[in-house]
Amino acid sequence: MKRDISVVIPLLNEEQSLEELYARIDKVCTNARISYEIWFIDDGSTDNSWGIIQLLSAQNPDVRGIKFSRNYGKSQALHAAFGRVKGDVIITMDADLQDFPEEIPELYRMVKDENYHIVSGWKKKRYDNVMTKNLPSKLFNAAARKVSGVYLHDFNCGLKAYDRSVVKNIDVYGDMHRYIPVLAANAGFRKITEKQVQHQARPYGSSKFGTERFIRGFLDLVTLWFVSRFGGRPMHFFGAGGTLMFLIGFLSALWLGVSKLIDVARGNYGHLIADNPWFYIALTMMIMGTLLFIGGFLGEMIIRTKREHKNYNIEEVI
Numbered sequence: 001m002k003r004d005i006s007v008v009i010p011l012l013n014e015e016q017s018l019e020e021l022y023a024r025i026d027k028v029c030t031n032a033r034i035s036y037e038i039w040f041i042d043d044g045s046t047d048n049s050w051g052i053i054q055l056l057s058a059q060n061p062d063v064r065g066i067k068f069s070r071n072y073g074k075s076q077a078l079h080a081a082f083g084r085v086k087g088d089v090i091i092t093m094d095a096d097l098q099d100f101p102e103e104i105p106e107l108y109r110m111v112k113d114e115n116y117h118i119v120s121g122w123k124k125k126r127y128d129n130v131m132t133k134n135l136p137s138k139l140f141n142a143a144a145r146k147v148s149g150v151y152l153h154d155f156n157c158g159l160k161a162y163d164r165s166v167v168k169n170i171d172v173y174g175d176m177h178r179y180i181p182v183l184a185a186n187a188g189f190r191k192i193t194e195k196q197v198q199h200q201a202r203p204y205g206s207s208k209f210g211t212e213r214f215i216r217g218f219l220d221l222v223t224l225w226f227v228s229r230f231g232g233r234p235m236h237f238f239g240a241g242g243t244l245m246f247l248i249g250f251l252s253a254l255w256l257g258v259s260k261l262i263d264v265a266r267g268n269y270g271h272l273i274a275d276n277p278w279f280y281i282a283l284t285m286m287i288m289g290t291l292l293f294i295g296g297f298l299g300e301m302i303i304r305t306k307r308e309h310k311n312y313n314i315e316e317v318i
Contacts, residue, residue, distance in 0.1 A: 003062070004035045005108055006087030010077035011040060011095035015047045016204035022056050022063065024101040032105040037062045039081040040095070044071035050316075057318045067316040075177040080314060082167040088112070090167050094158040100198040107161035110195065117166050117189035118181050120152050121159035121197040143218065147225045148182040152194050155179065159197050165189070175220050238296030246289030252282035 007025055011018070022038065029036040040053045042065065053065040066080050078092065089111045093099040103121070110119045137156055144155045155178050162180075170183045181192050230237040260273050273279050 003037045003087040005089045006085035007038045008081040008092045009040050009095045010074050012043045013045045013047045014095040015049045017097045018052045028101050028104050040065045041077035041081050042067045043077045044068050065318045069313040069315040075172045079172045088164050090162045092160050096202045099159040103197050111161050116193050117163050117191045119161040120194045121157040122154045122194045123157050123199040124196050150182050150185050234299030235296040238292045242289045242292030245285045249282045249285030
């Protein structure tokens with residue numbers, strides 16, 4: 001049965017917050033007369049999170065759950081849920097109660113009534129550690145805006161609303177969950193806006209955030225830039241670069257050959273072409289150019305096959 005919204009909540013060891021989060025979502029949606037389903041995705045929790053999800057599902061059939069056999073990451077959790085949701089609008093949020101379920105009605109209205117493809121939350125006032133999260137997040141978001149061309153203040157905000165067509169037509173993999181607006185824009189869903197949302201300090205548990213996530217985030221940003229520019233036409237990058245390198249190497253070798261012929265014509269037989277370091281540079285560039293060209297050709301062949309990723313193991317679904 002279709003619903004107005006599907007609320008997708010990835011989680012890892014959040015047993016203390018789940019019942020309160022569910023109660024607030026239920027209250028907000030009931031008061032706003034919004035039909036809903038909730039998908040909790042247990043990303044390999046080692047506490048009693050799954051037991052609480054089972055209890056909530058027994059109480060309310062609109063509460064669903066997916067349990068992974070181990071921790072696979074937020075992108076895989078979202079991907080698993082996006083394939084199953086039935087809502088017209090899909091809302092994602094974190095399970096740590098730092099996001100406010102009370103934002104749901106306005107996010108839903110902006111997607112449905114204003115026809116936005118994505119409404120991204122913007123935590124303008126944050127209650128996180130300045131040095132470990134706030135400052136690095138500002139630097140990361142500035143770099144993401146510059147590279148992607150999608151001008152959002154807070155790519156990392158977990159509270160977002162999507163039109164159903166978006167989540168059914170994008171491919172979330174690796175650590176690309178933070179770049180879903182960029183993936184959507186590349187797929188043609190360009191009506192993207194943001195809304196200032198409330199934020200509070202985590203009331204329970206500890207953050208799963210680590211400095212290494214920023215390093216992975218920047219590397220993913222470079223990957224996303226390259227894929228968005230050349231993912232559909234790898235020959236334009238590898239082929240062009242390979243051809244240029246091959247021509248430079250070939251012209252250098254030709255110049256060495258002509259120079260040797262001129263020396264021979266003048267009676268100078270003293271040096272072999274192989275004695276000149278430029279010979280090896282030219283040879284290396286010709287080989288590398290050929291390899292890059294072949295790489296571009298193979299890339300063109302590969303993208304003609306549909307890539308599927310389902311590199312997670314679901315242990316249980318309710």
